[in-house]
Amino acid sequence: MAETIPAPAAEPARAGRRRSTSRAALERVALELFDRDGFEHTTVDDIAAAAGIGRRTFFRYYASKNDAVWGEFDLEALRARLEAHGPQVPMMDAIRAAVLDFNRIGPEEEPRHRRRMELILRVPALQAHSTLKYAEWRSVVEGFAARRTGEPPGSLLPRLIGSAVLGACIAAYEQWLADDGADLQELLDRALRELAAGFDRPDPGAPPPPAAGDRPRA
C-alpha cells in the first residue's frame, strides 16, 4: 500500500497537443471535492468542471471515479525491497521490513494520506474497489513467498501468505485511522509480527504451552 510514484520523469518533448492537466492535479481536485461534499455526492462532472476539463477527458486520466482516489503504486519498489535482503533474513522479517519501508510517508504527506485512506477504508464503493487495486500488491508478496518457501507460485501457502499479509496491513490501517495520534509504522510492525508468530497462543488464564518461546505480547 502507499508509496506514490515519485516524478513525472521529464519528457523529451514530443509532437502534438500538450496534456492540459495531470493525474496528480486531478487527484488533488477530486480529493478536495470528496472531502467537502462526500464521495457519493461528487459527480465526475463536478470534478471535471473544477479541474477545467471535459468530463470525457477525465476518463482519459482515470479509468473510473474510484481510481482517482488512489495514488499510483510503484510495485517495482516493493518487489525490490523484498529482494533487498539476502536469504539469511527470515521470510517474514523481510516482508515486514519491506512493507514498513513501503508505507513510510513523510510528515508533510501524512494528512493527505490519512484522508485518502479514510476514503478507501470507509466509503463502501472504494472499500470494494480496493480488492482490485491491491490484487497486484498481493501477488508481489505472494511471488516472494513462493520463492522463499520453495512452493510453486499459485499454491496454497504463498497465496495464504499474500492474503494474510494484506489482511494484516488493512487491520493496521484501520487502527491507524481510528486513532488520530497513532503511529502507522508501529501498528504495521505489530500486526505483521503477530501474524508471523501465529495465533496459536494460550488464552488468558490457560495452562502454559509445551514449548515456551518468546512470542510477542498481545
Added chain:
Amino acid sequence: MAETIPAPAAEPARAGRRRSTSRAALERVALELFDRDGFEHTTVDDIAAAAGIGRRTFFRYYASKNDAVWGEFDLEALRARLEAHGPQVPMMDAIRAAVLDFNRIGPEEEPRHRRRMELILRVPALQAHSTLKYAEWRSVVEGFAARRTGEPPGSLLPRLIGSAVLGACIAAYEQWLADDGADLQELLDRALRELAAGFDRPDPGAPPPPAAGDRPRA
C-alpha cells in the same frame, strides 16, 4: 462463507398480493444466464425477462445485480458454531472447526457452489463486491477473537485475526477452484492450520529454530 439459509419458514398467510417469485428462484435464473452469457454481458433486463418479472421488481428482491450471485448467509449459525466449543478448546481450533463446518456443502450442492464461487472470485465486479459481503462474516470472527484474547473488539489483534482468517479462506477457495478434484474441507483445514501456526518457519535448508515444535509441514 457458504452456508445458505435453509427454509422460507412457512408464512402464516397475510393479506395482499402474493410474491410472484423468490430470491432463490431469481438466483437460479441469474446464475444460469451468467453461466451462459457471462456476468457482464447479462443485463438486469435479461434476468428479469427470463424470470418473467419486471426489471423494477428484480431490484425488490436483490439490491443489485451483484447480490444475485450470493446465497444468503446465516451468520447466526457461524456465531453459534464458534461458541459451541468451551473455552478449553484453543481459539484457533474453535475457529477452524466452525469455519469448516460452516463451509460444509452436500455433494449435490457442490456444482452450483463451485460455479457461484467461480463467479465471485473471478469476475472483477463480484470480486470487488465481495469485500462488502464478507464484512459481517469477518466481524463475527473478530468478535469471537476479541472475547477469546481478552482484547477489546475493534483493537488490532482481533481485527487482524478476522482479516487473516478471511484471507486464509479465500486462499483455500482459490485453490479449490483451480483444481477440479480438490477437497474444499481439506484446503480450508490446511490454510487455517498454517495461519494458526504462523509463518515464522525456517526457509528450506536453513538452521533449525531454537525451540522445535510440531509445526505442520508446508
Added chain:
DNA sequence: TACCATAATGGCACCGAGTGCCGAAAGGAA
C-alpha cells in the same frame, strides 16, 4: 357479493458512471 385494507408489481422518468466515435484544437517539424 361488494368493499376495503394491504402488499406486491411494474411502468416511467430520471440520475450517474462509463464508452465508442469523431471532429476540432494545439503543437512540432518539414
Added chain:
DNA sequence: TTCCTTTCGGCACTCGGTGCCATTATGGTA
C-alpha cells in the same frame, strides 16, 4: 504554410440503480 501527431471534448448511447405511483392481486369483513 502544410502536414503529422496527440490530446481534447462534445454527443449519443448503454446499463445499473432509484423515486414515484397507478395497477393488480389477495384476504378479511360488512
